[in-house]
């Protein structure tokens with residue numbers, strides 16, 4: 001840690017900082033400039049309480065040298081990590097598209113959806129049984145019955161399933177239904193107790209970005225999961241909230257290369273919740289793949305007009321098929337496949 005003293009800091013104030021740094025088990029290297037004194041704290045800076053240092057009189061500011069996240073950081077693990085959802089690798093050379101409806105509705109809807117996902121060439125299926133809805137009066141998801149329908153439909157099409165966990169009390173049920181990847185939604189990105197619990201199971205976790213979360217907060221959220229023991233984490237950029245109201249959210253394409261630089265874990269994008277309209281999905285998907293995303297999470301409904309949730313952003317089965325063909329070309333240019 002580097003501690004910058006204010007221009008007028010006196011010797012007693014400098015000594016007090018040095019004493020505090022030593023109390024934390026670090027060495028203090030005092031460097032006196034013409035205008036300011038800078039103190040370098042050498043040792044394990046995570047042992048230092050930065051707020052305590054900042055509160056000492058005469059301290060202008062302090063800066064950490066080491067990143068606050070460790071297990072998820074590329075700094076400590078240079079190679080890309082490939083996370084397997086059952087036998088499907090995410091984060092390797094193949095771009096993976098996870099497709100399916102926003103929510104599980106009925107058995108025929110899920111059976112049809114699974115068939116269309118497979119026919120389009122996708123290897124993973126999404127579908128929400130527990131839905132985080134803005135209004136308590138709208139459809140909240142089919143719950144456990146939805147997991148059962150999803151499992152049945154996806155098993156018949158041989159597709160691993162991805163579904164959102166909102167409540168820690170449902171984790172055992174998710175394990176019983178053998179959910180292949182647990183999605184932590186935007187609204188729960190900083191639900192630290194939930195993150196710790198999914199950190200204790202061996203299922204891959206897709207961690208969506210919080211609506212207004214910084215990249216650093218998002219990485220720290222992933223670190224919570226990793227620190228509890230589960231390193232199978234996939235980041236999902238799903239758009240952030242801005243002043244713009246034309247579209248649902250702004251797909252933060254910039255975050256994709258930034259995350260790829262900061263973490264060795266796979267990064268995917270959700271163009272459906274970003275744009276909020278089906279007609280934007282293809283363009284946003286192309287942008288995300290071109291920016292280095294390892295995959296996509298896309299909403300597709302057998303009959304979008306009839307969808308119980310997010311009807312406006314669902315692709316038709318035919319649109320999903322053409323999207324896959326379209327993305328094949330982009331992946332090829334990048335030396336990847338799909």
Ligand code: PEP
Pocket residue numbers: 102128132164184185186187208238270273
């Ligand atoms: C979803 O993927 O079903 C969902 C609710 O997305 P988000 O958490 O990104 O809003």
Ligand code: MN
Pocket residue numbers: 102103273299309310
């Ligand atoms: Mn949705």
